[in-house]
Amino acid sequence: MNLTIVCLFIFSLGVQISTQNKSSKYLISNQKVPFHEAYLRCRQYGLDPVEITSEEEELEVEEALKHDKEFGWEKGFYLFATNLGNKISYYWLNTGRPLFYAKFGVGLPDNVGNKENCLQIFQATLGNFLWNDVPCEQQLRFICQRKNQ
Numbered sequence: 062m063n064l065t066i067v068c069l070f071i072f073s074l075g076v077q078i079s080t081q082n083k084s085s086k087y088l089i090s091n092q093k094v095p096f097h098e099a100y101l102r103c104r105q106y107g108l109d110p111v112e113i114t115s116e117e118e119e120l121e122v123e124e125a126l127k128h129d130k131e132f133g134w135e136k137g138f139y140l141f142a143t144n145l146g147n148k149i150s151y152y153w154l155n156t157g158r159p160l161f162y163a164k165f166g167v168g169l170p171d172n173v174g175n176k177e178n179c180l181q182i183f184q185a186t187l188g189n190f191l192w193n194d195v196p197c198e199q200q201l202r203f204i205c206q207r208k209n210q
Contacts, residue, residue, distance in 0.1 A: 086206065087125040088204070088207075089125060089204055090202050092202065093202055094200060095200060096201075099139045099141075099201070100155075100203075102203070103141075108206060109155055110154060110155050110203075110206075111141060112156065113164075114161065116162065118162075122204065123188075125204070127188065130187075132185065132186065133183060133185075134183045136183060136184070137183030137193065137202070138202045138203055138204050140204070141153060141155055142154065142160055143178055143197065145197065164190070165192045166192065169193050170193070171194065177195050181195050
């Protein structure tokens, strides 16, 4: 009964759960919220904000997003890395680790207007996902993950 209530609650929030891979499960939100609110929602769901630390994890996230048919940076999803408080290099907000892997588009990050301090993943063309920096106030969808321990 409790599981049913939790599932109904999560699905009423406009999210889907992807379970295609064995190492992580992803919750893909269809709601658009600012960066910090997205981070808090992942934590409220009992999940971790998504971190992509390798090409393997990148491919897992891309697999979870492959059914999304929307293109362009304004249709992207937050990755929970920022350079707030640092302004020099990006780090993962949940773990504090620096980015050792990234898949930025050409010329990115570009920090337009000196106010793009958060990262997103977006589909540039069908099946071609890239990273971009965006203002943290930008209303975007987001991805949460649960790592199997």
